[in-house]
Amino acid sequence: MATRAKKHATGKVPAGDLTQRVGVEQIDARGVNVPELLEKLIDAAGAEFTTYYYYTILRMYLAGNEDYKEICEDARLEDRAHFELITPRIYELGGSIPYDIREFADRAGCPDAYLPGTEDGKQAPSADGGGPTAAAILEVLLEAERCAIRTWSEVCDLTFGKDPRTYDMAARILNEEVEHEAWFIELLSKERDGVVRPSGHFRRGTPGEAPYSKNAGFYNP
Amino acid sequence: MWCTVGEHVLGAARRAGVTLPSLCEQGWDLACAVEVIEGRLDHADARRYYAADEEAGFALVCTAKPLTDLRLRTHQSAAMRAHRDRHGLPAPRGT
Numbered sequence: 001m002a003t004r005a006k007k008h009a010t011g012k013v014p015a016g017d018l019t020q021r022v023g024v025e026q027i028d029a030r031g032v033n034v035p036e037l038l039e040k041l042i043d044a045a046g047a048e049f050t051t052y053y054y055y056t057i058l059r060m061y062l063a064g065n066e067d068y069k070e071i072c073e074d075a076r077l078e079d080r081a082h083f084e085l086i087t088p089r090i091y092e093l094g095g096s097i098p099y100d101i102r103e104f105a106d107r108a109g110c111p112d113a114y115l116p117g118t119e120d121g122k123q124a125p126s127a128d129g130g131g132p133t134a135a136a137i138l139e140v141l142l143e144a145e146r147c148a149i150r151t152w153s154e155v156c157d158l159t160f161g162k163d164p165r166t167y168d169m170a171a172r173i174l175n176e177e178v179e180h181e182a183w184f185i186e187l188l189s190k191e192r193d194g195v196v197r198p199s200g201h202f203r204r205g206t207p208g209e210a211p212y213s214k215n216a217g218f219y220n221p
Numbered sequence: 222m223w224c225t226v227g228e229h230v231l232g233a234a235r236r237a238g239v240t241l242p243s244l245c246e247q248g249w250d251l252a253c254a255v256e257v258i259e260g261r262l263d264h265a266d267a268r269r270y271y272a273a274d275e276e277a278g279f280a281l282v283c284t285a286k287p288l289t290d291l292r293l294r295t296h297q298s299a300a301m302r303a304h305r306d307r308h309g310l311p312a313p314r315g316t
Contacts, residue, residue: 040315043250106311111249111268120268147245154244 023165024093030162037158037166038095041086044151045097046108048083051144052076054113058137061115061125065134068187070207072141075180077208079148082173085213089169110147113140135192142184148177175212229266230255230282230293241282241295244316248284252316254301255280260291273308274301 013020028034055076062069087097098104105112116132116139117125125131152174159167182199189197204211224233231253234241244252248267257278264270266284274280279301282293298316305312 036315039313043313043315046313107313109250109313109315110245111247143247147247150244150246 021092021094027159027163027166032159032163032166034093037155037163038090038093040109040151040155040158041090041093041166042095042097042104043107043109044148044155045083045086045090046104047110047148047151048079048086050105050108051110051113051148052080052083054115054144055079055141057115058113058140061131061137062134068134068138068191070203071183071187072137073207074204074209075141075145075183078176078180078210078213081208081210081213082176085169085173089166093166109151110144113144116140135188138184138188138191142181142188145177145181145184149174149181152177169213172212176210224287227286230262230280230285230287230291234282242298242316243283246283248281250313250316251281251298251301251305253281253283254297255282256294256297256300258292258294260293261288262286262291263288269311271305271308271310273310274304277304279304 011022012025013022024034055072059069059072059076062072090097098107112121114121115125116136152170155170156167156174159170161167179199179201182201186197186199189195222233222237222239224230231241231243231246242252244250245268246253248264249269257280262280262285264275264280264285266286267281268284270281270284279297280293282295302312302314
């Protein structure tokens with residue numbers, strides 16, 4: 001009796017071929033421009049990584065505003081979690097992050113989140129004890145989050161209905177970036193303008209909890 | 222299309238109902254890159270913009286303010302990235 005071929009048992013990638021990935025072939029067949037997506041993911045990973053770095057500095061200068069510092073810390077750790085989430089996906093798709101960290105930072109899709117008063121990181125802030133104001137720091141944090149929201153919205157658009165794995169990842173990250181923006185609007189509005197604009201959120205259970213990007217981690221859970 | 226005093230070109234475009242690509246909106250990435258066919262712009266608000274960009278006739282409209290009347294060719298991110306590559310200047314690769 002003749003056996004019928006199983007529908008999904010064969011495809012364009014020959015059996016035993018290790019130079020191609022069915023996981024890439026399938027999203028390509030559904031209309032994803034994989035090389036373009038990879039470039040966007042690497043830019044985005046660079047932005048999350050540099051943001052993590054610069055938030056480390058920004059947080060230090062929120063001294064005396066311990067509530068702001070805690071919230072900045074959540075955003076900082078969650079941006080690191082995003083970097084950790086994106087990077088394996090880049091390799092799965094056949095790409096890699098740059099071998100030189102300087103190249104990685106230079107190609108980040110969002111600006112360096114420099115500490116205000118440092119001339120874009122070229123000098124230490126004023127030594128007179130004043131340092132940058134909390135409002136100036138919150139403005140930097142807010143615009144960094146907004147750039148991230150635009151980035152991840154674009155990745156969601158590129159992958160929706162075609163690449164469920166990248167879409168799921170981007171949507172998780174986007175969820176957290178939207179929350180970060182809401183936090184910083186609330187804090188900056190009160191600090192700078194004296195206007196209450198509630199964020200609708202309160203606090204993480206633990207610092208950098210990342211409820212969306214780490215709640216059911218598919219990498220290094 | 223008219224810009225008000227101090228207004229960035231991207232903001233004026235939005236006010237006029239013209240949708241242009243943009244991403245960081247801080248003059249860093251190249252999503253909003255244009256070719257300047259005619260006119261001059263103030264680029265002081267951009268986070269990363271080089272003299273070579275201006276010499277080559279590129280601008281980032283998210284943070285550029287008009288100094289004169291302008292004629293611009295939009296959707297030039299790939300051309301501006303190629304220009305940056307030729308000059309060894311940094312640029313994101315995905316916009």
